[in-house]
Amino acid sequence: MKIAILGTGQVGQTIATKLAALGHEVKMGSRTANNEKANAFVAANGGKTSQGTFADAAAFGEVVFNCTSGGASLDALKMAGAENLKDKTLIDLSNPLDFSKGMPPSLYPQYSNTTSLGEEIQKAFPDAKVVKAFNTMNCKLMVEPTLVPGEHDLFVGGNDAGAKEKVKEIAGWFGWKNPIDLGDITSARGTEMILPLWVRMMGVNQSPNFNFKIVR
């Protein structure tokens, strides 16, 4: 599958590297073409990987992963271009974490509580099929759930049933069984708002290798 990764940070690198290892055609996008980290990704993964601007990547991908940092996501997606996101599954991994006041981060009020970053992205790009997923865990765990032993959960939420099925299929490539479908994109409020507990738990646990499970 042709897949776009928007963002060259740790999350983007991890998702892109895994998808490349699985044999997919992956284009990593950044603000400018020939971003140093995007070039390093291509150099390391070769063959079917490539890099370019956010718009280049979004135009290329059948599926688009938003791996940009939450505060910059809407700008990055504007650079990607609504026409390049139209009718595509846009997997939103971002969280509206505001680190500007130091640690621990709070959530940007304009992207939380009575709305969410996932919802704001869906509103800004009504023709994209936004699916919130993977945002409740460390990126290494996203692509390798067995890093944490036993059963634990991946949440997905979005308005388009077909796009959610596609995300569940991709999650299956990574090893996820039975993701919890929380319904429409407004469910992103819930999954984004558990980040403060996630950050706290990382401190308690002294490791990001943990995950939430809904026991029922």
Added chain:
Amino acid sequence: MKIAILGTGQVGQTIATKLAALGHEVKMGSRTANNEKANAFVAANGGKTSQGTFADAAAFGEVVFNCTSGGASLDALKMAGAENLKDKTLIDLSNPLDFSKGMPPSLYPQYSNTTSLGEEIQKAFPDAKVVKAFNTMNCKLMVEPTLVPGEHDLFVGGNDAGAKEKVKEIAGWFGWKNPIDLGDITSARGTEMILPLWVRMMGVNQSPNFNFKIVR
């Protein structure tokens, strides 16, 4: 132990009834003495149970449970009286849920994100030993963890180590093993902010019989 329950709603009734069944002296407090629901609790549980105002209950209890609704908690605790809460373990079960705009509830901005209701209670009553606990689950589960099979978690957070030990002891009476100590009262941000996911999951699950587990 002499225990005060502030609040006559479902949470207060459930905690008070369990503690009475365990043989403790329980006084249920409300805005006014002889609240109908508080009288019903005493009528049903007899003997060592009693009722009165918030202040009556707080003065009576060695340990005080705040089971009032989040938006009313600070007012209720003011009626309970700082002098009656001084040096006592104040177990805060409340969540800053704002139902005024309909379902799903949002969180009151003044009690969330860069602060929490637990913190605001601790600030308003600096001589009380506030411990946030039990606020991440349905009240029936609080006092009977085996309602959900298998292992799942209770979170505690507060500034006073001795008070947290007391809460862990009480949690043990209810059947909780190994609560997760999240540190100081600022951790209440995390546990209060998972309520939107809890509410969403209740809809997905069509039952409140579930709980969070940290898998690591």
